[in-house]
Amino acid sequence: MNNLKANIVNEVQKLFLKKKVTAFLIITAIICFLSAFFISSIQAKLVFIAVDSVSFPLMTLTIFTNIFLPLFIFMTVAELFSGEVGDKSLKLVLIRPISRLKVFISKNIAIAIYIIINLIVVFIVSMLSSMLLNGESSFNIPYIMFAYFIDIVPAVVLALFASFLAQFFKSSSGAIITCILFFILIKILALFVSGLNNIIFTSYLNWYAIWSTGKFSFLGTINTLFMILSYGVIFFTVGYYFFDKKEV
Amino acid sequence: METVLKVDGLTKIYNNGRGVRNISFEVYKGEVFGFLGPNGAGKTTVMKSITGLNTFKTGRVEILGFDLKSQFEKALGKVGAIIETADLYEYMSAYYNLKIATRFYKNMEIYGIDEILDIVKLTEFKKEKVSKFSLGMKQRLALALALISKPELVILDEPTNGLDIEGTVAMRNLIIELATTKGITFFISSHLVHEIELMCNRVAIINNGLLINNGENIKIIKEKYASLEDFYMNEVKGIRGEI
Numbered sequence: 001m002n003n004l005k006a007n008i009v010n011e012v013q014k015l016f017l018k019k020k021v022t023a024f025l026i027i028t029a030i031i032c033f034l035s036a037f038f039i040s041s042i043q044a045k046l047v048f049i050a051v052d053s054v055s056f057p058l059m060t061l062t063i064f065t066n067i068f069l070p071l072f073i074f075m076t077v078a079e080l081f082s083g084e085v086g087d088k089s090l091k092l093v094l095i096r097p098i099s100r101l102k103v104f105i106s107k108n109i110a111i112a113i114y115i116i117i118n119l120i121v122v123f124i125v126s127m128l129s130s131m132l133l134n135g136e137s138s139f140n141i142p143y144i145m146f147a148y149f150i151d152i153v154p155a156v157v158l159a160l161f162a163s164f165l166a167q168f169f170k171s172s173s174g175a176i177i178t179c180i181l182f183f184i185l186i187k188i189l190a191l192f193v194s195g196l197n198n199i200i201f202t203s204y205l206n207w208y209a210i211w212s213t214g215k216f217s218f219l220g221t222i223n224t225l226f227m228i229l230s231y232g233v234i235f236f237t238v239g240y241y242f243f244d245k246k247e248v
Numbered sequence: 249m250e251t252v253l254k255v256d257g258l259t260k261i262y263n264n265g266r267g268v269r270n271i272s273f274e275v276y277k278g279e280v281f282g283f284l285g286p287n288g289a290g291k292t293t294v295m296k297s298i299t300g301l302n303t304f305k306t307g308r309v310e311i312l313g314f315d316l317k318s319q320f321e322k323a324l325g326k327v328g329a330i331i332e333t334a335d336l337y338e339y340m341s342a343y344y345n346l347k348i349a350t351r352f353y354k355n356m357e358i359y360g361i362d363e364i365l366d367i368v369k370l371t372e373f374k375k376e377k378v379s380k381f382s383l384g385m386k387q388r389l390a391l392a393l394a395l396i397s398k399p400e401l402v403i404l405d406e407p408t409n410g411l412d413i414e415g416t417v418a419m420r421n422l423i424i425e426l427a428t429t430k431g432i433t434f435f436i437s438s439h440l441v442h443e444i445e446l447m448c449n450r451v452a453i454i455n456n457g458l459l460i461n462n463g464e465n466i467k468i469i470k471e472k473y474a475s476l477e478d479f480y481m482n483e484v485k486g487i488r489g490e491i
Contacts, residue, residue, distance in 0.1 A: 003321065006351035013348065017340050088335040092393070095299045095331065096352045097324040247302050 003098040004106055010093070011080060011110030018079065021114070024072045028118055029125045031068060032060050036129030056134065057144045058208065060126040061119075065151050065205045069118060070158055074179035075172075076114050077162040080107045081243075083172035090248050104163075104243045108236070111159045116152060123148050147208035153225070154204045157232040161201070164239035167246065201231040250277040251310075252401050252433045253298070258307035260297050266457065268293050271307070273452050273462035275401070275435050280427050281463065282448030283437040284480060290457040291437040292332055295405045298435075299329050312400060325356075328394030329403040334386045338379040342370055342389050345378060346396055353397045361396075368392040368422065384415035391422065395432075402426075404436045408443060420447055445476040453483050460484065 015021045036056065084090035093103055127139065162179045169175040183202065190196045190203060197203045204210065204224060253275040261267035268290035275281040285291050296302035298309050300320060309316040314323035337345050346361045365371045368388040378386065387407065394402050407423065408416040424447060426432050438444050444451055445466065453460040460483045466476060473479040 002354050003352055006354065010348045010351055013344070014337065014340075017337075017344060019339075087338065088333065089337050091301060091331060091335050092337070092349075094301055095324065095327075095329045096349070097321040097327075098352060099320055245303060247296070 003096075004102045007093065007098055007103060007106035008109050008113075011107050012113055015076065015080070015110060015114055021076065021079070024075065025118065025121055028064070028068065028072070028121050032064070032122055032125040033129045035060060035063065036126065036133050040133040056130040057123065057126040057139075058147055060122060061147060061151060062206045062209060064119075064122050065155065069115070069155055070183055070205070071180070072118060073111065073115065073155065073159045074162050074176050074183075076111055077159055077166050078169075078172035078175035078179070080111065081163055081166035082169040082175035085169075085246070085248060086171045088248065094248060100244045101240065104240045108156075108160060108163055111163070112152075112156045115155045115159060119148050119152060119155075150207050151205070154201060154207050154228055157201050157228050157235065158205065160232050160235035160239060164235045164242070167239055167242035199227070201228055204228055251275070252277050252312060253435060254308075254310040255294070255298065256308045256310070258294065258297055258304060258309065260293055260302055260304040260307075262293075266290075268297075268454070268457040271454070271459050273459065275433060275463075277400075277433055278427075278431050279449045280423070280434040280436065280447055282444035282451040282466075283435065283454065284441065284444050284451050285437070285439060285454035287439050289439075289454045291439075291454055292405055293457075294454070295329075295331050295403055295435075295437060299327070299331060299403060300324065301331060326397070326400040327403065328397060328399035328401075329405075330387075330390045330394050330407060331403070331405045333409075334383075334390035336378045336386060336389060336393070339377065341375050341377055342381075342392075343374050345389060346392060349393050349396050356397065358397050359395065364392045364396050367395070367426075369418075383410050384412065384418070387411060387415065387419060388422075391419070395426070399432065401433045401435065404434065406438055407436060408438070408440075416443075423447055441475075441477045441480055451476065453480060455484055 039056065039059075094100070123144070127144075130139075162175075165179050165182065166175040169178065186200055186202050190200055207224075210224075251274050255274070256272050258271040259267070259269050261269070271290075271294055283291055283294070293302065297304045298311070298316070300316060309323075311323040312326055316323045337348070340348075342365065343361060346364065350358060350361065359367070362371065362374075365374055368391055370385060370388055370392065373381070373385065378389065381389065387410075391404075391407070394404070404423070408419050411419060420443065423434060423436070427434055434447075436444070436447060448466055450463045450465055451469070452463045464479075469476055469479045473482065
């Protein structure tokens with residue numbers, strides 16, 4: 001257990017010692033602020049676009065979880081798996097007294113921590129921007145926080161999907177491109193294949209939106225939760241199988 | 249004599265049919281054990297298998313009494329290694345490279361970062377990024393990483409590969425000094441006879457994936473042959489003759 005904790009700290013530290021990972025976080029903050037700025041400027045001209053204090057942080061969340069967050073997840077996963085195989089630094093941890101299962105778990109936990117940090121940045125910047133640019137101060141904070149919180153689950157499953165794909169690559173660029181292509185392919189297929197949207201995990205990246213629209217069904221939500229978690233378990237298991245067999 | 253490393257019937261065959269077959273030898277406490285063979289003989293394959301970087305179906309590896317497959321964490325608990333090349337986190341400083349390694353040995357008595365940097369003579373480069381290091385400095389930092397946990401066994405795969413004359417001499421002297429003053433057991437592979445002769449007490453020879461002998465005392469070899477090189481040529485010729 002000690003070694004698992006040690007390697008989680010190591011993997012998180014490795015991520016944040018890389019300039020590009022920190023740069024992604026800064027880019028996230030800038031994108032959030034610019035979106036708020038853009039919306040507030042067109043809002044004055046186009047009165048029918050009503051972006052209130054509740055919907056702006058949630059709208060940012062929708063844009064972020066569907067477009068930018070998957071991209072950052074793919075980049076981070078590629079860095080921690082394929083990138084380390086490519087520059088051979090994966091050996092540095094594999095020759096330490098820690099099992100491959102613990103290494104695999106700790107890398108995925110580090111990615112989950114990165115996702116949470118990303119969502120926290122989006123949450124804070126979108127709230128502050130909304131206050132500064134739109135002059136809003138009355139937020140339904142628990143509701144917004146809950147929306148951000150539940151969106152962690154599908155994002156982590158997407159990260160597990162990416163870490164499974166990354167096992168087949170020895171360079172981070174190859175892994176990133178493949179993850180993006182698969183992601184786009186799934187999204188396109190979901191447009192044409194009826195019913196696919198309901199059973200594919202990528203449809204639930206902005207899960208909160210599905211909760212808040214339409215009739216809330218407890219059983220339906222639990223059903224979706226288990227389906228997303230099942231995807232997670234499958235990707236984790238298959239990903240670990242290939243990671244364990246990897247010869248570096 | 250206490251056995252630190254025991255390899256028994258290790259066989260690892262790659263998809264292309266190459267690999268190592270039926271490798272068996274033992275390394276005893278306190279010795280500097282040389283693993284000599286030409287390039288492509290299978291030295292790195294054996295070293296990767298011993299450290300868990302490679303998977304193997306046949307054979308057994310025991311380190312300090314622990315089975316590598318079933319007790320991996322315990323087996324590697326007192327082992328330091330450099331396999332193939334001195335791989336480091338290039339985007340980090342020497343300090344962070346070492347800091348990350350120390351976290352795996354929380355409740356153990358290990359070297360302090362400053363102490364180990366002093367041993368490998370890199371103290372003044374502590375905060376410098378590894379990407380700016382010369383090959384010799386990288387090799388010394390990799391050795392520091394292998395030694396930080398105060399290991400009982402250090403596995404070094406071609407530790408002087410790519411080093412210039414000064415770097416080679418410095419690395420060799422450091423290994424000899426650590427073996428004699430700290431009592432660390434070394435398992436070192438090389439394709440250079442001269443290097444093994446200068447550093448090691450015993451030597452095993454590998455050729456074409458097969459072990460020709462499993463650990464001869466170099467002093468005894470020198471009594472029988474003019475040099476280790478003569479012994480090596482004689483052994484390799486012998487196996488070719490048998491084939």
